[in-house]
Structure formats: C-alpha cells, structure tokens
Amino acid sequence: MRPQAQRVSLLLPALLTIGLLFIVPLGFMAFVSTLQRGADGGVIWTRHSIDAYVQFLFERDLADNLVINTDYIRIFLRSIGLAAITAVSTLVLAVPTALWMAFQPPSRRTLLLFIVTVPFWTNLLVRNYSWVLMLRNGGVVDWVLIGLHLRTESLDLLYTPLATGIGLVYSFLPYMILPIYVSMEKIDRRYIEAAFDLGANRIRAMQRIILPLAMPGITGGLILVFVPCLGAFISPELLGGAKSMMIGSLIQQQFGQSRNWPFGSALAFVLLGLILIALWLHALRYRRAGKVAS
Amino acid sequence: MTAAHVADIPSRELDVAAPVRRSADHQAAVECRGLVKTYGPVRALDNVDLAIRPNEFFTLLGPSGCGKTTLLRSIAGFSTQDSGSISVHGQRLDGLPAYRRPVNTVFQSYAVFPHMSVARNIAFGLEMSGHPKDKVAARVREMLALVRLEGMEARMPAQLSGGQQQRVAFARALAPGPRVLLLDEPLSALDQKLRTGMQLELKRLQRDVGITFVFVTHDQHEALTMSDRIAVMSGGRILQIGSPEEIYERPTARFVADFIGETNLVEAEKIGPGRYRIASGIELDAADGGAVGQTVTLVIRPERTVLEGRDGGLLPGSVDQVVYEGTDTTYHVVLQQGDRFRVCEQNRTGARPRFSRGDAVSIALPRDAIRVLSA
Numbered sequence: 004m005r006p007q008a009q010r011v012s013l014l015l016p017a018l019l020t021i022g023l024l025f026i027v028p029l030g031f032m033a034f035v036s037t038l039q040r041g042a043d044g045g046v047i048w049t050r051h052s053i054d055a056y057v058q059f060l061f062e063r064d065l066a067d068n069l070v071i072n073t074d075y076i077r078i079f080l081r082s083i084g085l086a087a088i089t090a091v092s093t094l095v096l097a098v099p100t101a102l103w104m105a106f107q108p109p110s111r112r113t114l115l116l117f118i119v120t121v122p123f124w125t126n127l128l129v130r131n132y133s134w135v136l137m138l139r140n141g142g143v144v145d146w147v148l149i150g151l152h153l154r155t156e157s158l159d160l161l162y163t164p165l166a167t168g169i170g171l172v173y174s175f176l177p178y179m180i181l182p183i184y185v186s187m188e189k190i191d192r193r194y195i196e197a198a199f200d201l202g203a204n205r206i207r208a209m210q211r212i213i214l215p216l217a218m219p220g221i222t223g224g225l226i227l228v229f230v231p232c233l234g235a236f237i238s239p240e241l242l243g244g245a246k247s248m249m250i251g252s253l254i255q256q257q258f259g260q261s262r263n264w265p266f267g268s269a270l271a272f273v274l275l276g277l278i279l280i281a282l283w284l285h286a287l288r289y290r291r292a293g294k295v296a297s
Numbered sequence: 298m299t300a301a302h303v304a305d306i307p308s309r310e311l312d313v314a315a316p317v318r319r320s321a322d323h324q325a326a327v328e329c330r331g332l333v334k335t336y337g338p339v340r341a342l343d344n345v346d347l348a349i350r351p352n353e354f355f356t357l358l359g360p361s362g363c364g365k366t367t368l369l370r371s372i373a374g375f376s377t378q379d380s381g382s383i384s385v386h387g388q389r390l391d392g393l394p395a396y397r398r399p400v401n402t403v404f405q406s407y408a409v410f411p412h413m414s415v416a417r418n419i420a421f422g423l424e425m426s427g428h429p430k431d432k433v434a435a436r437v438r439e440m441l442a443l444v445r446l447e448g449m450e451a452r453m454p455a456q457l458s459g460g461q462q463q464r465v466a467f468a469r470a471l472a473p474g475p476r477v478l479l480l481d482e483p484l485s486a487l488d489q490k491l492r493t494g495m496q497l498e499l500k501r502l503q504r505d506v507g508i509t510f511v512f513v514t515h516d517q518h519e520a521l522t523m524s525d526r527i528a529v530m531s532g533g534r535i536l537q538i539g540s541p542e543e544i545y546e547r548p549t550a551r552f553v554a555d556f557i558g559e560t561n562l563v564e565a566e567k568i569g570p571g572r573y574r575i576a577s578g579i580e581l582d583a584a585d586g587g588a589v590g591q592t593v594t595l596v597i598r599p600e601r602t603v604l605e606g607r608d609g610g611l612l613p614g615s616v617d618q619v620v621y622e623g624t625d626t627t628y629h630v631v632l633q634q635g636d637r638f639r640v641c642e643q644n645r646t647g648a649r650p651r652f653s654r655g656d657a658v659s660i661a662l663p664r665d666a667i668r669v670l671s672a
Binding site: 191193194196197198199200201202203204207211212215216 | 373374375394395396397400401402404405406408410411412421422425426469470473
C-alpha cells in the first residue's frame with residue numbers, strides 16, 4: 004500500500020489547487036444560480052428556484068404571464084458579434100506582425116517580444132483610460148485630425164461600439180501575436196526555401212507553407228482572444244457607454260445595482276456553457292482532421 | 298522504369314528556361330566565374346571558377362566550412378554572391394530569385410513539407426508552374442515509380458521512414474524537370490547501411506533521368522563512389538577538379554592528398570632525377586617532380602606499401618598498434634625518427650594479422666606507390 008499512499012500524497016498539491024481554486028468557487032456560483040434572490044441583495048440559502056434561468060429567456064407581463072424577452076439574448080449576440088470582430092481584426096493585424104518578428108535575427112526577436120509584452124506590465128484599466136483621453140471629444144484623435152485640417156469638428160468616437168472595438172482590439176492584440184509568433188518561429192526555414200526552390204513566389208509560399216504550418220498558433224490565438232473577449236468588462240464599460248451593453252457589464256450589474264446574484268451567476272453559466280460547446284465543436288473538427296491526416 | 302521512358306520528360310516549362318533548350322550542347326551545364334562571397338572577415342567563396350559538364354555527376358567535396366554549401370546555395374539562389382557570375386546552360390542567373398531559377402534542390406534532412414501527403418509534395422513544383430491537373434497527376438505517378446514509392450501517395454511524411462522521405466525529396470525536386478539538380482548532403486542523415494543503398498540508387502536515378510547532378514558532401518568515400526568528377530574545396534577555394542581516380546591517385550595539393558583517403562605524408566629532399574632523401578637519410582626512388590635540392594612531400598597510400606620482416610623493406614621501425622577492421626588490418630608503425638607510418642593490408646585468408654605490437658618490421662615502398670608533391 005505504500006506506493007498507493009505515495010501516489011496520493013504526490014497528487015495532493017495538484018488536487019488541492021484544482022479543488023480550492025477551481026471546483027469550489029465554480030460549484031458555489033452554480034449553487035447560487037439555483038437559489039432565490041434576497042430582497043436586499045444576496046440570496047436566501049434555503050430556497051431553491053430556477054427563476055434565474057427562466058429570466059434569461061422570459062419576463063412576466065402585467066397579467067403575470069411568461070412572455071419571451073429577447074433583451075438578454077440581444078446582449079449575448081452583440082457580445083458574440085463584437086468578440087468575433089475583435090478576433091478577426093486582431094488576426095489581420097497579428098499575422099503580418101508575427102511573420103515580420105519571426106524573420107528578424109534572433110537577438111532582435113527577443114527585443115520585439117519584450118515590446119509586445121510591455122502592455123502586460125501596465126494596468127489594463129489605466130491603458131483603457133488612456134484610450135478615453137484619445138477618443139473623447141477634443142481628445143488626441145480629434146486634436147490631431149482638426150490640427151491637420153482633415154476635419155472641422157469632433158468625430159464623437161467615445162461611447163460608440165467602434166470605441167469598444169478599438170479598446171478590445173488594443174487590449175487583446177498581444178494574445179493573438181504571441182501564439183502566432185511562436186508557431187511561425189518554429190517553422191523550419193528549409194520548408195520555405197524548398198517552396199521557393201520549387202517555383203513558389205512569396206505569396207504562394209505564404210499561402211501554401213507558412214499559413215498552414217502556423218495554423219495551431221492561429222486557432223490558439225483566435226480562442227485566446229474570442230473567449231475572454233466575450234466576457235470582457237473594462238473596455239466596454241469605459242469606452243462603450245450605456246447604449247451598447249455587453250455580457251461582462253450585464254453580469255457585473257446583477258451583482259451590483261440590480262442585486263440579483265442568482266441571475267448574475269446564471270448568466271455566467273450560460274456563457275460558460277456556450278464557450279464549452281464551441282470548444283467541443285472545435286476539438287471534434289480538429290480530431291476529425293487529424294484522423295484524415297493519419 | 299527504363300532510361301528511354303524517363304528521357305522524354307520535358308524540361309521545366311518556365312519562360313526563363315526557353316532560351317536554354319536552344320543552346321548548344323557543348324555549353325557548360327553550370328558555369329561559375331570569379332565567385333566571391335564573404336561573411337564578415339570570412340571568405341566563404343574565394344574567386345571560384347567552375348564549369349560543370351552537362352549530364353555529369355559532379356561533387357563538391359570538402360570539410361565543413363570549406364564553402365561547398367555556400368557555392369550550392371549561390372547556384373540555387375538562396376545566397377547572393379558579392380561578385381562573379383553564375384550561368385546554367387548559358388542563362389545568366391545573377392539577380393534572379395530562387396523561384397525563377399531552372400534548378401531544383403534536394404535539401405539536407407529532406408525538408409519534405411510535413412502538412413502535405415507524398416503526392417501533394419511531389420506535385421508542389423508542378424502546381425507552382427501552373428500545369429493542368431491531369432498532367433500533374435500523370436507526372437506524380439511517373440515520379441512515384443521512378444523513386445519506387447508506388448502506393449505511398451496518400452501517406453503523410455511523419456508516417457515515412459528516413460529513406461522514404463529522402464525519396465520523396467528526390468521525386469519532388471525532379472518532378473518539375475530541372476536540367477540541373479542540386480543536392481545538399483542529402484544522405485548525411487541516413488544510417489550507414491541505408492546510405493550505401495541510397496548511393497547506388499542516386500547513381501541509378503542520375504543515369505535514368507539523364508540530367509546534371511551537383512552533389513555536396515564532406516564524405517570522401519561517398520564522393521569517390523558516386524561522382525564522375527570531384528571538386529575538392531578548402532577555405533573557399535577549389536584545390537583540384539578531377540575524376541575520382543585522378544583525385545585519389547594524383548592529388549596536386551597536400552590538402553587533397555590528406556583529405557581523400559588515408560595517407561602517409563613524408564617530407565623529402567630531391568637529390569637527383571627521380572631520387573629523394575628523407576629525414577632519416579634513407580634514399581629512395583620515385584617519379585620525377587620538383588627541382589634538385591628542393592624539399593618535396595611524398596604522398597604514400599597505406600594500401601600500396603608492404604610490411605616486411607626486419608630486413609625485407611626500406612624503412613625500419615616497430616609496430617605500435619594493430620587495428621583489425623574486418624576487410625583490412627592497419628598497422629601503425631613508428632619509424633626510427635619517431636614518425637608514424639600507416640600500412641594497410643587486406644585480410645585475404647582470414648588468418649591472424651602477420652605482425653603484432655612491438656615487432657621489429659620494415660616497410661617496402663614500391664616506386665609507383667609514391668606520389669611526389671613539389672608544392
């Protein structure tokens with residue numbers, strides 16, 4: 004029995020970490036989402052209810068009948084749309100950047116990697132506030148455009164979906180560049196030389212060799228940007244204003260002003276469910292592609 | 298696949314290749330003039346002149362860093378020379394990017410595209426030059442037969458052995474129908490047994506396809522077995538160009554003599570026509586070379602000398618080491634002045650080595666075993 008005990012004791016730190024930091028809090032929130040809300044916030048620990056999940060799709064009209072309410076679905080769709088646009092925009096910016104970085108001499112690559120990760124050392128909130136200063140009426144963007152006589156009045160950029168988009172793309176760009184850079188840097192240069200040798204010009208080599216071989220980095224980057232973007236809170240809150248609410252702000256509101264913890268938890272779990280389904284579909288496709296290849 | 302069948306494969310149908318086919322046959326397949334390439338203070342190519350004949354198996358041989366790979370990469374277009382020019386069948390390649398040059402390369406460690414099947418790999422070059430689908434498919438089948446990989450077209454590179462990947466790399470490079478194929482140490486990643494097999498296979502391929510092979514290797518044995526002609530390189534220069542026999546039997550430089558095969562190099566003074574005196578005062582006869590009074594180097598191959606008992610030979614010494622190598626036995630003999638001398642004997646009868654460590658022996662030097670280098 005000694006090896007058995009040894010195995011358990013060695014596994015213990017990992018089990019504790021996963022349990023305390025992952026399963027317990029998530030389980031707690033799942034539990035909260037099935038409780039009845041308290042009158043002044045919080046929950047009533049003894050009363051169970053599925054009201055929170057019902058509220059996502061339905062509301063009660065004046066005659067107390069359940070009718071479909073699309074408000075929350077619209078917020079979800081808007082968030083998914085904005086996350087998708089952000090993912091595609093960061094991809095378009097990241098591919099040429101990563102390609103250029105990967106083909107620099109090794110010493111310069113280290114410096115460029117450092118520059119890409121510099122924003123991580125600064126608070127995300129501060130960085131988004133700096134975009135408020137840039138985009139607001141009479142801010143840096145207006146000042147430059149008017150100064151160059153390109154425009155005569157303000158663009159009114161702040162508190163628009165575009166401002167949210169700019170903020171999200173800015174915040175998540177490093178998460179797209181890094182995995183793509185890593186996969187491009189690993190590509191054996193001889194594959195590219197072989198492509199040139201066989202008559203492929205730069206564009207063909209890009210299409211047929213570099214992009215397919217960088218695919219793991221590209222899908223990784225898309226997941227790393229799209230998923231956190233769905234629940235992003237800071238950029239939409241600071242730059243988007245009240246008109247274009249996203250999931251993150253909605254959830255925050257339930258735990259704040261609305262004092263509806265069960266609904267807030269339920270929203271978080273609906274989001275988690277959607278993400279897991281999407282990842283599962285991706286894994287399924289990936290496995291099938293792997294089977295075809297082998 | 299017979300030679301006749303493969304011979305009518307059209308040359309690569311690129312516009313740039315068009316003038317090539319009209320050119321005369323006596324023209325060099327590859328011609329380099331005054332090639333210079335420097336990396337910082339290092340001269341990788343130091344004024345290289347070279348003319349490779351059509352349809353020959355030409356080998357660039359030398360130790361690592363001698364410039365052979367730089368020369369090959371300059372022809373392929375992956376490296377730009379500082380000065381000098383390169384032509385292939387009369388067409389100047391200077392300034393042309395790699396993808397517009399009428400040559401193809403087989404890379405060291407294959408560089409078979411890992412995300413494409415065998416067939417897609419072989420088809421790549423043909424697709425790039427815009428051949429119609431049915432032509433590509435036919436050519437791919439032809440290439441698979443040529444390298445004996447029929448039935449493997451759907452395999453991915455990760456499912457192939459090293460030798461099979463090597464064949465895919467050959468087929469891929471040959472498929473566009475280049476008139477010159479460049480090979481950058483293509484066999485160095487294979488184990489010894491497989492390598493010997495692939496050497497014969499490569500030689501067969503070159504005969505069947507009937508095009509010029511420019512082969513880079515640091516393995517002198519490989520060079521001697523496969524080549525029609527060899528260029529021995531050192532320090533960015535070509536020291537000698539010749540057939541394997543010429544390079545081995547009549548080296549013109551001390552480096553070539555030392556690099557190719559096992560060699561005893563003995564300093565001597567020329568004291569008369571065909572007469573030389575070595576350091577120990579012993580005089581011997583050899584072919585004429587150099588001027589009287591000049592110091593020359595005698596190149597003596599270990600397998601051309603004979604080990605005799607104490608008094609039978611010319612150079613006295615004692616056996617220091619006996620190395621049994623299967624087909625041969627090499628005796629390391631210490632001469633009276635302390636110089637070491639190698640004598641190699643074939644193990645014909647399976648008998649035990651004739652001498653053992655510590656035996657007093659003498660070395661017989663037939664006149665034709667000695668090559669005189671006056672430089």
